[in-house]
Amino acid sequence: MTHTPDESLHWSGFSFMRTRQAQWLIMFAICTSLLFIAMLQTIGALIMLAAGAAYFLSLPQSLMLRVAKATPVLAYPILALASTLWSEAPAITFRLSLQFLLTAGLAVVIYRTVPLRTFISALFAAAFMACGVGVILGAQGIAAGHALAGVAESKNMMAFIASVLVLSSLAITLDSAFPRIFKPAAIGGIAFGVLVLFLAQSAGAYIGTFLGGIAMIAVRFYQSAPRSVRVVVLAGALLLVPVGLMAQSILASEASEFSEDVLGKDSTLTGRTYLWQRAGQYIAEKPIAGHGYGAFWRQGSLEAEGLWRMYGIPGRSGFNFHNQYLEAGVDLGYAGIITFVLMNLATLAALGVRLLRTQSSELPFIAGVYMALLVRTPVESVMLTQFSILATLLFLTVCGALYGNETGPVLARASARTKAGLTRQRVSRGLVQQRVTPAATAEERRKDFVQFRPEAGLTQQGVGPSARPRRNLRQSKPRPARQRRPTDTP
Known part of the structure; x- marks a missing residue:
């Protein structure tokens, strides 16, 4: 057996792990473990890591290089890992930041190597199951009038899971490439997800899901419009941004009245304003690089212990400042805030460019989910954490906006090269x-x-002695001319 000299340097992976059925099962296992992470704890994290590692190692070298090209998406997790050098609790920071980097990295691997429709269908199935189990577990609390927490650690997180179900169901409904057999299940998923949203009683989830759904529908119909209309609509949307910034005070007062009168929330958004004030003080202590990723909310920290006692958190864990930008500032200082803001600005700009230039079928899902997450950043801070379905969706949509393309043809070419290798x-x-x-x-x-x-x-x-040589016409003997017999011969 002979081999080419560079055979030992080329890794072709395991093709059976990249079939459509195998990819769906792996994505379902990953999504399920993340959605049930509050119940499964360490077991859920191990399932996610094992499934992700097995899938990544099965990829051929060409797809691994494809994943590596999207490394800039992981700028914030890499900065979090680097904060181990100046953290107040280096061991905690290293462990949490490494887990966060693996979570975000898995999102990049999924987008760059798995067809997005495969991931959406697996996410839909896992979210439907999580909402069903959550309603069953919280039936007694629902009957007593309490908010539904279900399989999550809080009602806000349960509302996030319901939002994931609604958005994934809507993506399946709007995508004509999905088989028709999925459509009734997707419509049922929308209705069930909206029901769970109301049972969870999370005002932020209502707004985020509504705006994300509107963005998904708008992008879907925007793509079918003529190019001239698309340019005008996109320019008008961009002009609304400075108008919104100038009218920020008016919008804030209207939002406060809506929160008090309609949603039944107090003017401090359930104590968030005091948390934001304290977060600003902690940022001022170490403004450049922060206290270190995950180093503030730890047992033994006097500031964290005081806030846990004030807000009645007996477990002394699972709390945050309810503002993603302030959370980033406490962890990583202005460096973290700038990195996070630049990531969002680059994502919005890339989405605008893609809306003008391409008609990709994956854009409605990416734009809708990203918008649903982005509008929650001022009031929630659960998107830059380890083993979180929200962190996974955030970095997946960011990667989709910055490095967007149809993954199917790329995977087909890689599979063909692997099969033709031997x-x-x-x-x-x-x-x-x-x-x-x-x-x-x-x-x-x-x-x-x-x-x-x-x-x-x-x-x-041809190849080898079995091939037939071409006939050399010059070396062949000419045939004798046929003599014509006279017509008058008897």
Whole structure:
């Protein structure tokens, strides 16, 4: 058996792990473990890591390089890991930031190597199951008039899960490429998700899900409009941004009245304003690089212990400042805030460019989910944490906006190259197996399929002695001319 010199440097992966059925099962396992992480704890984290690692190692070298090209998406997790050097609790920061980096990295791997429809269908199935189990577990609390927490650690997180169900169901409904058999289930998923949303009684989830759904529907119909109309609509949407900034005070007062009169919330948004004030003080203590990722909310910290006692958190864990920008500032200072803001600005700009230039079927889902997450950043801070379905969706949509393309053709080409890697070729000395890698040059391929034999004076087209040589017409003897018999011969 002969091999090319660079065979040992080329990893072709395991093709059976990249079939559509295997990919769906792996995505379902990952989504389920993240949605049930509050119940499964360490077991859920291990399932996610094991499934993600097994899938990543099954990829061929070409797809691994494809994932590596999207490394800039992981700027914030990398900065979090680097904060171990100046953290107040280096051991805690290193453990949490490494877990966060693996969570965000898995999102990049999923987007760059898995067809998005496969991921959406698996996410829909996992979210439907999580909401069903949550309603069953919280039936007694619902009957007593309490908010539904279900499989999550809080009603806000349960509302997030319901929001994921609504948005994934809506994406399936709007995408004509999904089989029709999925449509009734998707419509039922929308209705069930809205029901769970109201049972969870989370005002922020109502707003985020509504705006995300509107964005998804708008992008879907926007893509079917003529180009001139799309340019005008996008320009108008961009002009609304400075208008909204100038009217920020008016919008804030109206939002406060809506929160008090309609949603039944107090003017401090359930104590969030005091948390924001304290977060600003903690940022001022270490403004440049912060206290270190995850180093503030730890047992033994006097500031964290005081806030836990004030807000009645007996477990002394699972709390935050309810503002993603302030949370980033406490953890990583202005460096973290700037990194997070630049990531969002780049994502919005990339989405605008893609809306103008492409008609990708994945854009409605990416834009809708990203919008639903973005509008929650001023009042929630659960998107930059480890083993979180929200962190996974955030970095997946960011990667989709910045490196968006249809993954299906890329995977098809990679699969074809893998199957064609080992071929049987006939040569003049017998039948051998020779590995042909995608890196083979045109000259090497020509030598494999064309054999030249000067001693015979012939050029064989094909491979080996089994090929038939072309007939040399000049060396063949001419046929004798046929004599015509006279017509008058008796």
